[in-house]
Amino acid sequence: MAEKEIDSDGEANSDQSLQALFTKGWQAFEELEGSSLPFNSRDYQHKVKDTMSMLETSTTFVNKIALFSPNELIDEVSTDSLQYLLLPFFLGKVALKLHQEDRGEVLHIAEVYFKDFLQRCEEYELCENRKNISDKSEGSNTDELAQLMRAAHVRNDKIAQFRKKKELEEFVKKMKLAVRSKTVDDEVRRDFFLKLIYKSIIDANEELDSIKLEKQMVELRKIRGNASNGALSPHDGTASSAESAATSSQNAGHSHQHQHHHHDTLQPKRKPMQPFIITRNAAQKAVFGAGYPSLPVLTVDEFYDQRVRDGVFPNEEKVAKMNREQAIAAAQDPNEKEDQEQAIEEAQIENDDPEYLDRMRRMDEYKDVVRRGDGNRYNRS
Template sequence: MASSDEPQSLRAVFEEAEEKRRALETSPDATSASYAAAVAAAVALYGRVLELISRVALFSPNEGVEDVATSSLPYLLTGFHAAELVQRTPFAGPAPRRLTLRRARAAYERFLNLVDAYGLVAPPYDGLLERYRDDAEGFAVVPPGSAAAAQRDGKIATFRAERALTDKISHLKANPGYAERGDDEVVREVHLTNVTYGVHATFQALDSLNRELRLIAEAPSSNDHPAAHSSTARGADDADTRLDRPLRATTSRGGPLLSQRGKPLQPFTLVGSRADRARGVFRPGHNLPTMSIDEYLEEERRRGGILEGGTDPPKKVVDDEDMDAVDRETYKAREWDDFKDENPKGSGNTLNRG
């Protein structure tokens, strides 16, 4: 049963938890060990608050929100703050993070069930709650598969709703009736608006939580990679960031070169001796020429790969001691002289005289 006279221990633990939560919101380093310890301590305090709330039956399913004392309304947000802190818990890998997100989901659900029992999940959040209960793991504020325009409009609507709630809270807190705690109606309205903001933030957190869980599910697990690597090889692999790493990866694998049946298991190079291999260490990385330019041209000429032309062919030198050759050259010269005498220059130009 709700009462404004809750035990002092409950109030003290709640205020301590709230103080730690506010300190974490302004923490400069969310990755330090001290931050993780502070989050764990705050979560433990909120857990203690929830135990005390249950022990004293501060909230009852048989009453409406109008039956809850104004001083008890802030305790409605205990589950929400605990869920936020659990979701903010630092993690060291996908598996621990998955467990953390599931704990956060359970805490958010307890908060939603409590405030829904008091009729505090008003439109449009009642529709979101119905969709969440139908498919908790597939829930998104904007349904998956919506058009890009719908996604954009959903984000704009979310931003505007959050801005309207924060502006309303700021406006109410600026009221003198709240500052002096003299106007119970204003104080009550502030607490109920804080609950509405918590409902709004819960659905945003569940949307984000589901997206993160999907990413974790799609990420490769550590079992997908071979585990039999020595620490020495792993250290060398991590430190090796040079451009020649792909080449070295294929030439320095280690292990047997051939299988038992003689099949090559990795590329290798045959050398004459270890001395040849050692001398090759200091050779240039590129291939050196295996012949000179003159040797190359001679080989191409022999293969007929070089066309030699554009100049008069060399005149054949007749051996003076070869009388047959001398006679052949003499007859050839006489025949050429007779041909020129019988066919004077220009005699063949009978159709196109100049």
């Protein structure tokens, strides 16, 4: 893909290409991952916001040029464009590093990014639908043996995913510098980006599981906070005689508390964060979407399997067996084949095979009625 420059009104300098901006954001993300600064320090949070800004700008530019389409296959995506599939994954990882009071909002933003990344990978058939995976892992809770079997399968899957992730991490770590410097050929670079995407898919699923648990903790914390605030809040219109005889110091303190509460209500609410996700090209979707008459809905293999199930096409095993028998018959010696037929006929005569005897009787009767040379002698030239 030819590198295009972002306009001056687009969040980046005019001499900064998408490739350079994405690489810079990628390196900043890796610096955050390996940083030893405190999570809530000002310097660390400043780097987090700068990294998010670069990645969001890259995402905006990808949307402008409509780099991805829901109707294309992964083989149709160029090698240089594969790396931009990782943008929502990077944004989700960086969003989790934000330090602010409303943790639930941070979790929501990160969840949107990870789900958008996985959905894009599902469209390109790089991973299985997350809902199908969860349905397989949950299942029914009625049978205790089934639960144990299911738990064993989940454990084995996690072990396999862990080993696969380690292998992908080793490969990515080994080839990262060579791919960035473009000292390897296009095939190696493509394999690198695909394996990096596979590794990120595993990470995204793990992050979504962690977000699900943390969101439950955040909700529980909110419920407990609201309950404690409700227990300490004054009840209007239910003042007792003891409250009417309160001291002046208590009244002064209540007045100060009321002023402080009034001051809090006057503070403007902070605008909530909005995720920047990779959108689809609306024009392409309208023309080549699901309603397009020539859009293929089945692959060749799926179409053949469907015809086999309907009984229109023969089964592959039966076809292979027939071809094998025909090949053996074609390779057999004609004299040997004739000897085998004679041996079978002699065995039928000796054993008085009823089918053979019946066939011979009917042949004799036919010869008695139809003499040699008889037949259709009309219209003879």
